[in-house]
Amino acid sequence: MRRLCAASAILLTAMTAHAAPPHQRITLPNGLVVIAVEDHSSAVAAFHLGVRLGWGTPSPYPRGLAALAQQINQTKAERWLAEGDSALLHGEMQAGAALVLNAEPDYLEARAQATDANIGRALALAGRALFGSDEPTEPDLAQAKATLLAANRPSLQRVVELTYYEFTKALYGRDSSLAGPVWGSDDDLVHVNVGAVSDFASQRVGPNNACLCIVGPRKASSLIEMAREALGSYQPAVQTIEPSVQDPVGRSKVSVSTLAGWRGASIIVGVPVPGYGGRGYLAAQLVYMMLSGPDGRLAEDPRIEETLGLNRVAGRRQEGGPVTLLPPMAGPQPFLAAHVVAQPRQLEAARALLLSHFMAFTESPPSADELARAKKRLVNGSALAQLGHINAAKALNLYELYGVGLEPAWRVQSDVLSLGAQEIMAMAREYFARHAVGVVLPGPDETAGADEEEGQ
């Protein structure tokens, strides 16, 4: 098996001005893709293990099962930490080591950091939690349900989250797996049993649907060997899930709900953007850079005060004003959005104002100066995001998870710097017309949202 791994290894080399760190990418016989990156700058190692299956992945199982399974996996992993060899890793956690299992919209993840001596132990625990045959127990399931049900309760503190759910319903469609509460409804959760969790894991959660990026102070071949030892013996899941980046479909929509005790109008206006990893996605990130920050278009817009009556206190202005921008994030259908809380009678004015900022990019290209500054911000932001091995591991692994391949990862800076104003405007024209709006208004209680199509 070792010879097979070595033979199938693809040694990648630098393609850009800045040389990529030494790394290898292989596929283990059980289907797990392993990316190993040498980084000898410190004694810390880290990994990101992702499975192409999240709470937003369409499936025949009750909504929320992915999050529930990960909640149980986290509990199991914490229990195993106290056992035998893992105690050394457990001791190190007092100093900064960590192992986290989490569910994202379309992938499950295990991420960890530890000193080089203990990273193999963390990897073994993550593998056992995700791919192992340990059955969930009734108490673990009950505890996980209680945690997620508590998180589902609507409250004034969660008004932004509720607005986000309405926005996702408008953007993806009310029936989309990506719309609404991430862990499903209370009904979904209550009816899940141990058998469903086990079936979900064996059918879908397996190394053939997963990829691992490990960054550490060893030769790439040694990191791969570590991955093979920890994860190589797990069997593939029954079903294979192909990586995908989907472009959005549908027309512009608005989704509205109400919340008892809420007095304002919470509104998110957003636009879809091109899929993760490509030039279009970077163009959308540049749009975000031009809108955000202390000298961004939103912070400079006097209409926010004059039209909406929103107070721009000094501290908030430093952050870009009362409008919170949601940058494009890795996801199956990325978007760029803005959130603001306004007086209910100003709802339409707020919607129009936020939308006008997105649509401005479809009407005229940014100036050379503005674009140059945005590029600097994006290049710096992407470079700084790699500080810390765990961040670097996740950033690289997302390219693999979405099936984009590693090549764009090494090219980010040169791609950003080569984007022109016309290319940005073309992207905006193609995508921004299909905008979505999510709103939470005052009401007697939280009600089911109502979709309405919106004319252009």
Add this chain to the structure above:
Amino acid sequence: MLRRGALYGILLVCVLETHAGAQLPALGSGQVSQRTLANGLSVVVKEERQWPVVSVGVFIRAGSLHEAPGQEGAAHLVEHLLFEATGDGGVKLAPEIEAIGGRVAATTMRDFVQLNVTVASRYLEDVLPLIVRAVFEAKLDEQVLQREIEVIKREMADRQERADLYLLDMLWRLAFREHPYGRPIGGRPEDVGRLSLQVLESFRSTHYVPGNMSIVAVGDVDGQWLMARLNELTRQYEGGTREWTAPPVETAPATPRVLTAQVERDVSLLGVAWHAPSIAEKGDVCAMDLIYTLLGASASGRLRRALVDEKRVALSVDTQFLTQKEPGLFIVTALVPKGREQEAQAFLLDEVRKLTESPPSDAELDQAKRLLYADYAFTNESYDEQVGSMGFYESIDTYRFALDYVSAVMAITPDQVRETARKYLRPDAYSLVVLQAAGGPGEADQGVEL
């Protein structure tokens, strides 16, 4: 907080395999070079080419230790002003770096001031002149001065509101009656309010000279290029000799100093401080870091076990030791239920006394070494953190200690731990502050005036 380092070598491998398992160098294996420029500026570069990022720190030996009478609070205020100061072309350092997506931070310590900038390496050449001009040329502005004085006063008021920080300030004042370490790093509100531009310019012109500074860079940068570029950018600034003499060392008290005060809280706070080794005593520093770890740096620390788990006289216990240029403090703090202050104090002192009487077991010391190593590795993972560590030690001694530290710690024996405890944690040589929950029973105020 500690600053520590590691260097991997043949000798170290043997030591580690004996005591705590083989470990990699905590600061990695990148090439480190150092050069002192003709004007006295020390430049340290650690080349790490994995990611297109570079972090640069400017360290100026101009902390609160260096403030003369009448300058109290100047170190912190100058740091604030540099952050906002306008250099050539009206460009402000911090807003400019942040506007292009870089990261900028500044900190004032007792021994030095640190200014740190992290950017994509392709922009290093653009930001270097900004950094140099901000440090050497930035104009201190009266309007900005008044604004920053108010900012600092608000910071001080916030600090007063936090009992844990108030306790620490009280401990330092009680332990150091003459030495500048006894003053709050930022000065007192009345000190800061008195500071004028003239005083600040005087402080700055004395201490902000190349011979009194270090620049440390870690990341995707060519060391030779950086040194040449810094030479070019700073050669117009004279090295100068700072007119500053270290204040006399203040020895530990011969008998306990005690201060008790009432505070409006539900639980009491207890703080005990002993005078601790300076960077000049490196063996003692390493042993003291192990003592810090053994006693309280984890859930399994002796103080936590004794005071929280077994005796239940404290809700939490914490230990602190920061290595400094001059002898500083080893501090233990505890959150104590109202009415249990005297018991907690007695048990705390008893646990410390045990360490002066018998050495820890090999197993306990090995565990402490592993924890210390891991803590150091995690606090030095990224480039900016490594800049912080090497610059920290370069400011008070030499950057080399950041690299050599772990090997020195791993060589410490149980007997050395005991001897260091005996030397510094003497039974009567402590300062004690009790912030007693209002209305609770307990000790009478022993009336130490501060």
